[in-house]
Structure formats: structure tokens, C-alpha cells
Amino acid sequence: xxxxxxxxxxxxxxxxxxxxxxxxxxxxxxxxxxxxxxxxxxxxxxxxxxxxxxxxxxxxxxxxxxxxxxxxxxxxxxxxxxxxxxxxxxxxxxxxxxx
Numbered sequence: 653x654x655x656x657x658x659x660x661x662x663x664x665x666x667x668x669x670x671x672x673x674x675x676x677x678x679x680x681x682x683x684x685x686x687x688x689x690x691x692x693x694x695x696x697x698x699x700x701x702x703x704x705x706x707x708x709x710x711x712x713x714x715x716x717x718x719x720x721x722x723x724x725x726x727x728x729x730x731x732x733x734x735x736x737x738x739x740x741x742x743x744x745x746x747x748x749x750x751x
Contacts, residue, residue, distance in 0.1 A: 683732030
């Protein structure tokens, strides 16, 4: 028979997992909103050119062996927007054109 503490602990773990999933979904929505808003305005995001250039350089001129590049940070900083801008860059598209 499960004790009361075990039931509360399981319930709390389940709640934390659901909360974490919701937080990640919200972060994705915020990043997508920021990306869409700036694309519609035709504006450039302030301060994105330096990290964008560095990522493009690593992808296009980096080592030939398989490498993992992580973009990390707090929610709402524009990680998804940065990754999308790098992904859409002409140099990256030409380098990884598989067609």
C-alpha cells in the first residue's frame, strides 16, 4: 500500500514535469513571436550580428569532422531567432545545399 508521502511526492513530480513542459512551450512561442515580429517589420535585431557571424563561420569554415554547436540561454533571449537567421543565411544554405 502506497503511503501518503509517496502519493504527494509522485503528484509533485508530475506537476513539476508538466510545468517544465509548459515553460518550454512558452519559451518557444516567445522566440517564434520575436522572430515573426522582426521579420514582418523588416528590422534587424540589435546585437545579433556578432553571434550570427560567429555561428556562420563555425558552420561554413569550421572543422570537417562532425561537430555539435549549442545555442543556450534564458528564455526570451532570441536563441530560436538567432538559429533561424543563421539557417536562412545564404552562405549556410550554399554550404549545406543537399539538392
